[in-house]
Amino acid sequence: xxxxxxxxxxxxxxxxxxxxxxxxxxxxxxxxxxxxxxxxxxxxxxxxxxxxxxxxxxxxxxxxxxxxxxxxxxxxxxxxxxxxxxxxxxxxxxxxxxxxxxxxxxxxxxxxxxxxxxxxxxxxxxxxxxxxxxxxxxxxxxxxxxxxxxxxxxxxxxxxxxxxxxxxxxxxxxxxxxxxxxxxxxxxxxxxxxxxxxxxxxxxxxxxxxxxxxxxxxxxxxxxxxxxxxxxxxxxxxxxxxxxxxxxxxxxxxxxxxxxxxxxxxxxxxxxxxxxxxxxxxxxxxxxxxxxxxxxxxxxxxxxxxxxxxxxxxxxxxxxxxxxxxxxxxxxxxxxxxxxxxxxxxxxxxxxxxxxxxxxxxxxxxxxxxxxxxxxxxxxxxxxxxxxxxxxxxxxxxxxxxxxxxxxxxxxxxxxxxxxxxxxxxxxxxxxxxxxxxxxxxxxxxxxxxxxxxxxxxxxxxxxxxxxxxxxxxxxxxxxxxxxxxxxxxxxxxxxx
Amino acid sequence: xxxxxxxxxxxxxxxxxxxxxxxxxxxxxxxxxxxxxxxxxxxxxxxxxxxxxxxxxxxxxxxxxxxxxxxxxxxxxxxxxxxxxxxxxxxxxxxxxxxxxxxxxxxxxxxxxxxxxxxxxxxxxxxxxxxxxxxxxxxxxxxxxxxxxxxxxxxxxxxxxxxxxxxxxxxxxxxxxxxxxxxxxxxxxxxxxxxxxxxxxxxxxxxxxxxxxxxxxxxxxxxxxxxxxxxxxxxxxxxxxxxxxxxxxxxxxxxxxxxxxxxxxxxxxxxxxxxxxxxxxxxxxxxxxxxxxxxxxxxxxxxxxxxxxxxxxxxxxxxxxxxxxxxxxxxxxxxxxxxxxxxxxxxxxxxxxxxxxxxxxxxxxxxxxxxxxxxxxxxxxxxxxxxxxxxx
Numbered sequence: 001x002x003x004x005x006x007x008x009x010x011x012x013x014x015x016x017x018x019x020x021x022x023x024x025x026x027x028x029x030x031x032x033x034x035x036x037x038x039x040x041x042x043x044x045x046x047x048x049x050x051x052x053x054x055x056x057x058x059x060x061x062x063x064x065x066x067x068x069x070x071x072x073x074x075x076x077x078x079x080x081x082x083x084x085x086x087x088x089x090x091x092x093x094x095x096x097x098x099x100x101x102x103x104x105x106x107x108x109x110x111x112x113x114x115x116x117x118x119x120x121x122x123x124x125x126x127x128x129x130x131x132x133x134x135x136x137x138x139x140x141x142x143x144x145x146x147x148x149x150x151x152x153x154x155x156x157x158x159x160x161x162x163x164x165x166x167x168x169x170x171x172x173x174x175x176x177x178x179x180x181x182x183x184x185x186x187x188x189x190x191x192x193x194x195x196x197x198x199x200x201x202x203x204x205x206x207x208x209x210x211x212x213x214x215x216x217x218x219x220x221x222x223x224x225x226x227x228x229x230x231x232x233x234x235x236x237x238x239x240x241x242x243x244x245x246x247x248x249x250x251x252x253x254x255x256x257x258x259x260x261x262x263x264x265x266x267x268x269x270x271x272x273x274x275x276x277x278x279x280x281x282x283x284x285x286x287x288x289x290x291x292x293x294x295x296x297x298x299x300x301x302x303x304x305x306x307x308x309x310x311x312x313x314x315x316x317x318x319x320x321x322x323x324x325x326x327x328x329x330x331x332x333x334x335x336x337x338x339x340x341x342x343x344x345x346x347x348x349x350x351x352x353x354x355x356x357x358x359x360x361x362x363x364x365x366x367x368x369x370x371x372x373x374x375x376x377x378x379x380x381x382x383x384x385x386x387x388x389x390x391x392x393x394x395x396x397x398x399x400x401x402x403x404x405x406x407x408x409x410x411x412x413x414x415x416x417x418x419x420x421x422x423x424x425x426x427x428x429x430x431x432x433x434x435x436x437x438x439x440x441x442x443x444x445x446x447x448x449x450x451x452x453x454x455x456x457x458x459x460x461x462x463x464x465x466x467x468x469x470x471x472x473x474x475x476x477x478x479x480x481x482x483x484x485x486x487x488x489x490x491x492x493x494x495x496x497x
Numbered sequence: 498x499x500x501x502x503x504x505x506x507x508x509x510x511x512x513x514x515x516x517x518x519x520x521x522x523x524x525x526x527x528x529x530x531x532x533x534x535x536x537x538x539x540x541x542x543x544x545x546x547x548x549x550x551x552x553x554x555x556x557x558x559x560x561x562x563x564x565x566x567x568x569x570x571x572x573x574x575x576x577x578x579x580x581x582x583x584x585x586x587x588x589x590x591x592x593x594x595x596x597x598x599x600x601x602x603x604x605x606x607x608x609x610x611x612x613x614x615x616x617x618x619x620x621x622x623x624x625x626x627x628x629x630x631x632x633x634x635x636x637x638x639x640x641x642x643x644x645x646x647x648x649x650x651x652x653x654x655x656x657x658x659x660x661x662x663x664x665x666x667x668x669x670x671x672x673x674x675x676x677x678x679x680x681x682x683x684x685x686x687x688x689x690x691x692x693x694x695x696x697x698x699x700x701x702x703x704x705x706x707x708x709x710x711x712x713x714x715x716x717x718x719x720x721x722x723x724x725x726x727x728x729x730x731x732x733x734x735x736x737x738x739x740x741x742x743x744x745x746x747x748x749x750x751x752x753x754x755x756x757x758x759x760x761x762x763x764x765x766x767x768x769x770x771x772x773x774x775x776x777x778x779x780x781x782x783x784x785x786x787x788x789x790x791x792x793x794x795x796x797x798x799x800x801x802x803x804x805x806x807x808x809x810x811x812x813x814x815x816x817x818x819x820x821x822x823x824x825x826x827x828x829x830x831x832x833x834x835x836x837x838x839x840x841x842x843x844x845x846x847x848x849x850x851x852x853x854x855x856x857x858x859x860x861x862x863x864x865x866x867x868x869x870x871x872x873x874x875x876x877x878x879x880x881x882x883x884x885x886x887x888x889x
Contacts, residue, residue: 144729144784145729148730151725298829299830355572401565405565405568408568412568424552424553424557442724443722445735447720451561451720452560452713452715453713455558456538458558466540
């Protein structure tokens, strides 16, 4: 019907949907409003076994773009997306979730992002909109989590990992997607199927790019119970990921949370879900009412703590679904040494020629890790991280000004870059910078006052020392081999002497 | 001896600092190419430092924010948040009461701001004399608004009603802005979730011990690092972390979203303060953002005498506890937790003062703070009652 002599579509938009007729209609309406010409994209809606009249709505829908409806028995979002792409004609695939409503420039922004050379994935933001029907503390929290996630991705120096791959608003070249083999349709991936394709994308060197202009509005319909159930699905999926990609086990919450867990939690984990499963069943019944109660009293701190406990519990429930017993969990957590991550050789980079040169070098070599030098000073090591994209030039600025800021400043001081050595003793300067290292980084709660307070106390201490009779030795800085009279470290002063 | 307050640009240092004979130390605002980036506290022997020595002491005593900014400049990294579009237009509102001398300095400094089409209002709150109106008449750009009901928040609300522009920027009559102050505040409003932007306030002078102690105990500063606060990274009931009314810009539409300033709070009412904090709490609780922008700098003259300082810190605790009481009345039990935690936090500080440990806070100040905390819960219902009576 819509196959008039229209040109071959450039973009194929694939939307899997399951029982969300009303929101899906809003998404389609938004696609009618795109700035990108409607004849250059097609929309494939894959109805994944719904019963709410989605198919009827779609049949009667008046679209300005070619709209194709595919129906299948419920098999999950991954299978639905693959099914849609199998019939897609465009050279660019754009995956949208059925509750993600695109703003008018979205399709055009994704297309523009793919004009750049090289294979890559474009991820657009889809922050949840404030809906008056969802005004609970839980929903405010969810909005906060999403906002923080997209802010993080938007940082120009962000180093993407497979856990940043969000498939709700994602574009990829069709041949790359086919080459990868599509989404993993293993039914265990009711969640984190996007992580799984992310791993393969990073392994096959497909770049991940954040496209901030491709904005859409997320009409989130999650509630607490569903989010907790999803945590259980995530637990199951993560075990499968860890079994399939053993080198990534150390990045999974199963392992990180287990290792950081206090012994009593480990014991509780052992006892409750295994030996005393009635406790686990009881908890699942009372947790949501408890959270509601805490919310009614507005005890937000306790809500946060109890919610994260529940989330943790449900996640581990999923883990136990997969691994069945304690011995398997221990083996899963401990055996990852067998598959120790083998990094590619590190490159050595010198900042002497300016950091742009160094960044260029990183862009050419794309190593997993790097050793950074300034002159004769080793500034630091960026160790290879499994599951992360290779190092590139754009990461360098962010790393140098955050994790490596203090050692880099020390190196610059020692090389006489900060101030010439006739003005200031370079060792004294390097030590002064180092003594403030605990205050570096973003402002943490109350820290700004503590730093100021330490400055005042430091000055007070100097004054008191000056009022004492001066010692005989002169504090000249003639040779670095002399016993250096370092300025006192703030941390010592802020405590009692 | 007292502390000199200096404003120095590391890329354009003077040859020497002299004529500071009455000072034995200095609080130095450090700038790089005009941008305020950090501070250093240095000792001045004989009231002077010259040439290279100046650079040396500044570098040795500079804080972490200075070094982060220095590194950023050295690497010539692109500026982080550069707003693409035009900044919104602003109305600058000064709420005052019977302080014509301070107000004159404030207005003189406001007239130095580059003209981006901003509007100026002075809200004269329950004045006892006509001096403020006479002063304001000398400034043709400034509009005089009289508010007869006493209370800083009532004055702020009338500023919000009178303002012609979308952003209303508040400052106090005892503060004076830096020339770049307004522009730095306004460029942060690109995100619609941002309802409020606050800025850095430095002391105008540290002549007396009272002023030094106020600064030492935190002052109005919130550090030299930009913060983007929301209910995910900041407990709303600790809203005072976001800034202070002496340096804040508010989107006028916030009134529709979260309501106006609460008339029961702030100077001029029994609660003695907290009108700004109450608003920050409501912004954060509703899921919106507050940005703290240290480049938006203004200068504030702290209270000069010790009794004034004591009264001010007493008032802060009254206000803090009055706010928590207000939220407790509204069924927010988290406020009770905050009160308990406050006691838990402050009792060791009080003990330190009692034992006269080094670097402890003076005992009478701690006593005033505890008295404030004890009275705060009663101040809120009393204030509500006064507002109610005043409305009749």
